[in-house]
Amino acid sequence: MVYIIFPLIILIFFYFFSSKVSPIPYFPTNKADLDKIVKALHMKKYGVVIDLGAGDGTVIFAAAQKAYQDKLNTYFIAIDINPILIAYMWIGRLFHPNKANIRLILGDMFKVDYAPMLKKYSQRVFYIYISPWFTEATSHMIHDQKLKSRIVSYFYPVQDKKEDQKIKGVHDVYIYKS
Numbered sequence: 500m501v502y503i504i505f506p507l508i509i510l511i512f513f514y515f516f517s518s519k520v521s522p523i524p525y526f527p528t529n530k531a532d533l534d535k536i537v538k539a540l541h542m543k544k545y546g547v548v549i550d551l552g553a554g555d556g557t558v559i560f561a562a563a564q565k566a567y568q569d570k571l572n573t574y575f576i577a578i579d580i581n582p583i584l585i586a587y588m589w590i591g592r593l594f595h596p597n598k599a600n601i602r603l604i605l606g607d608m609f610k611v612d613y614a615p616m617l618k619k620y621s622q623r624v625f626y627i628y629i630s631p632w633f634t635e636a637t638s639h640m641i642h643d644q645k646l647k648s649r650i651v652s653y654f655y656p657v658q659d660k661k662e663d664q665k666i667k668g669v670h671d672v673y674i675y676k677s
């Protein structure tokens with residue numbers, strides 16, 4: 500039995516944390532900062548929140564819970580490249596009170612055509628918690644696709660942009676208005 504479980508644990512660990520599998524490894528947002536992040540998203544009625552590299556859904560599920568309580572009809576899109584994390588979120592979504600407003604996408608965040616998906620929403624917010632060397636690429640992608648959007652970046656500032664607001668936390672939250 501140990502010959503099966505041990506390699507399995509190594510494999511899962513490698514899959515989640517190796518930069519060979521994903522250049523942006525999986526680390527969940529610190530729960531102590533969740534309320535600040537959800538506030539920073541500035542959710543509006545008929546808006547949309549997109550978590551680029553949503554991981555286990557910590558942020559998207561907390562935000563969807565708050566929108567549900569506040570009766571906001573905000574829509575949520577969680578994108579991740581890791582099928583195990585998408586499967587994990589799929590189970591979490593099943594039991595979420597706001598599940599009708601949560602969409603999960605398995606794929607590479609840099610290869611998604613966002614414009615058709617987001618055009619009907621009056622307010623768009625991208626949440627990112629990704630490696631510092633990808634924040635700039637993400638911001639350029641959002642700009643190049645002409646997606647006038649708010650960007651909320653956790654832990655790392657967007658390299659070539661001056662933030663409009665910075666919220667202090669265990670790790671800081673950087674806000675870029677559209």
Ligand SMILES: C[S@@+](CC[C@H](N)C(=O)[O-])C[C@H]1O[C@@H](n2cnc3c(N)ncnc32)[C@H](O)[C@@H]1O
Nearest residue numbers: 523525526527528552553554579580607608628
């Ligand atoms: C630091 S974690 C952040 C998780 C989550 N957003 C949170 O704040 O708790 C980064 C996530 O990005 C995902 N990821 C890495 N590269 C990606 C890509 N090209 N497209 C989509 N997701 C990606 C990883 O699988 C990982 O779950």
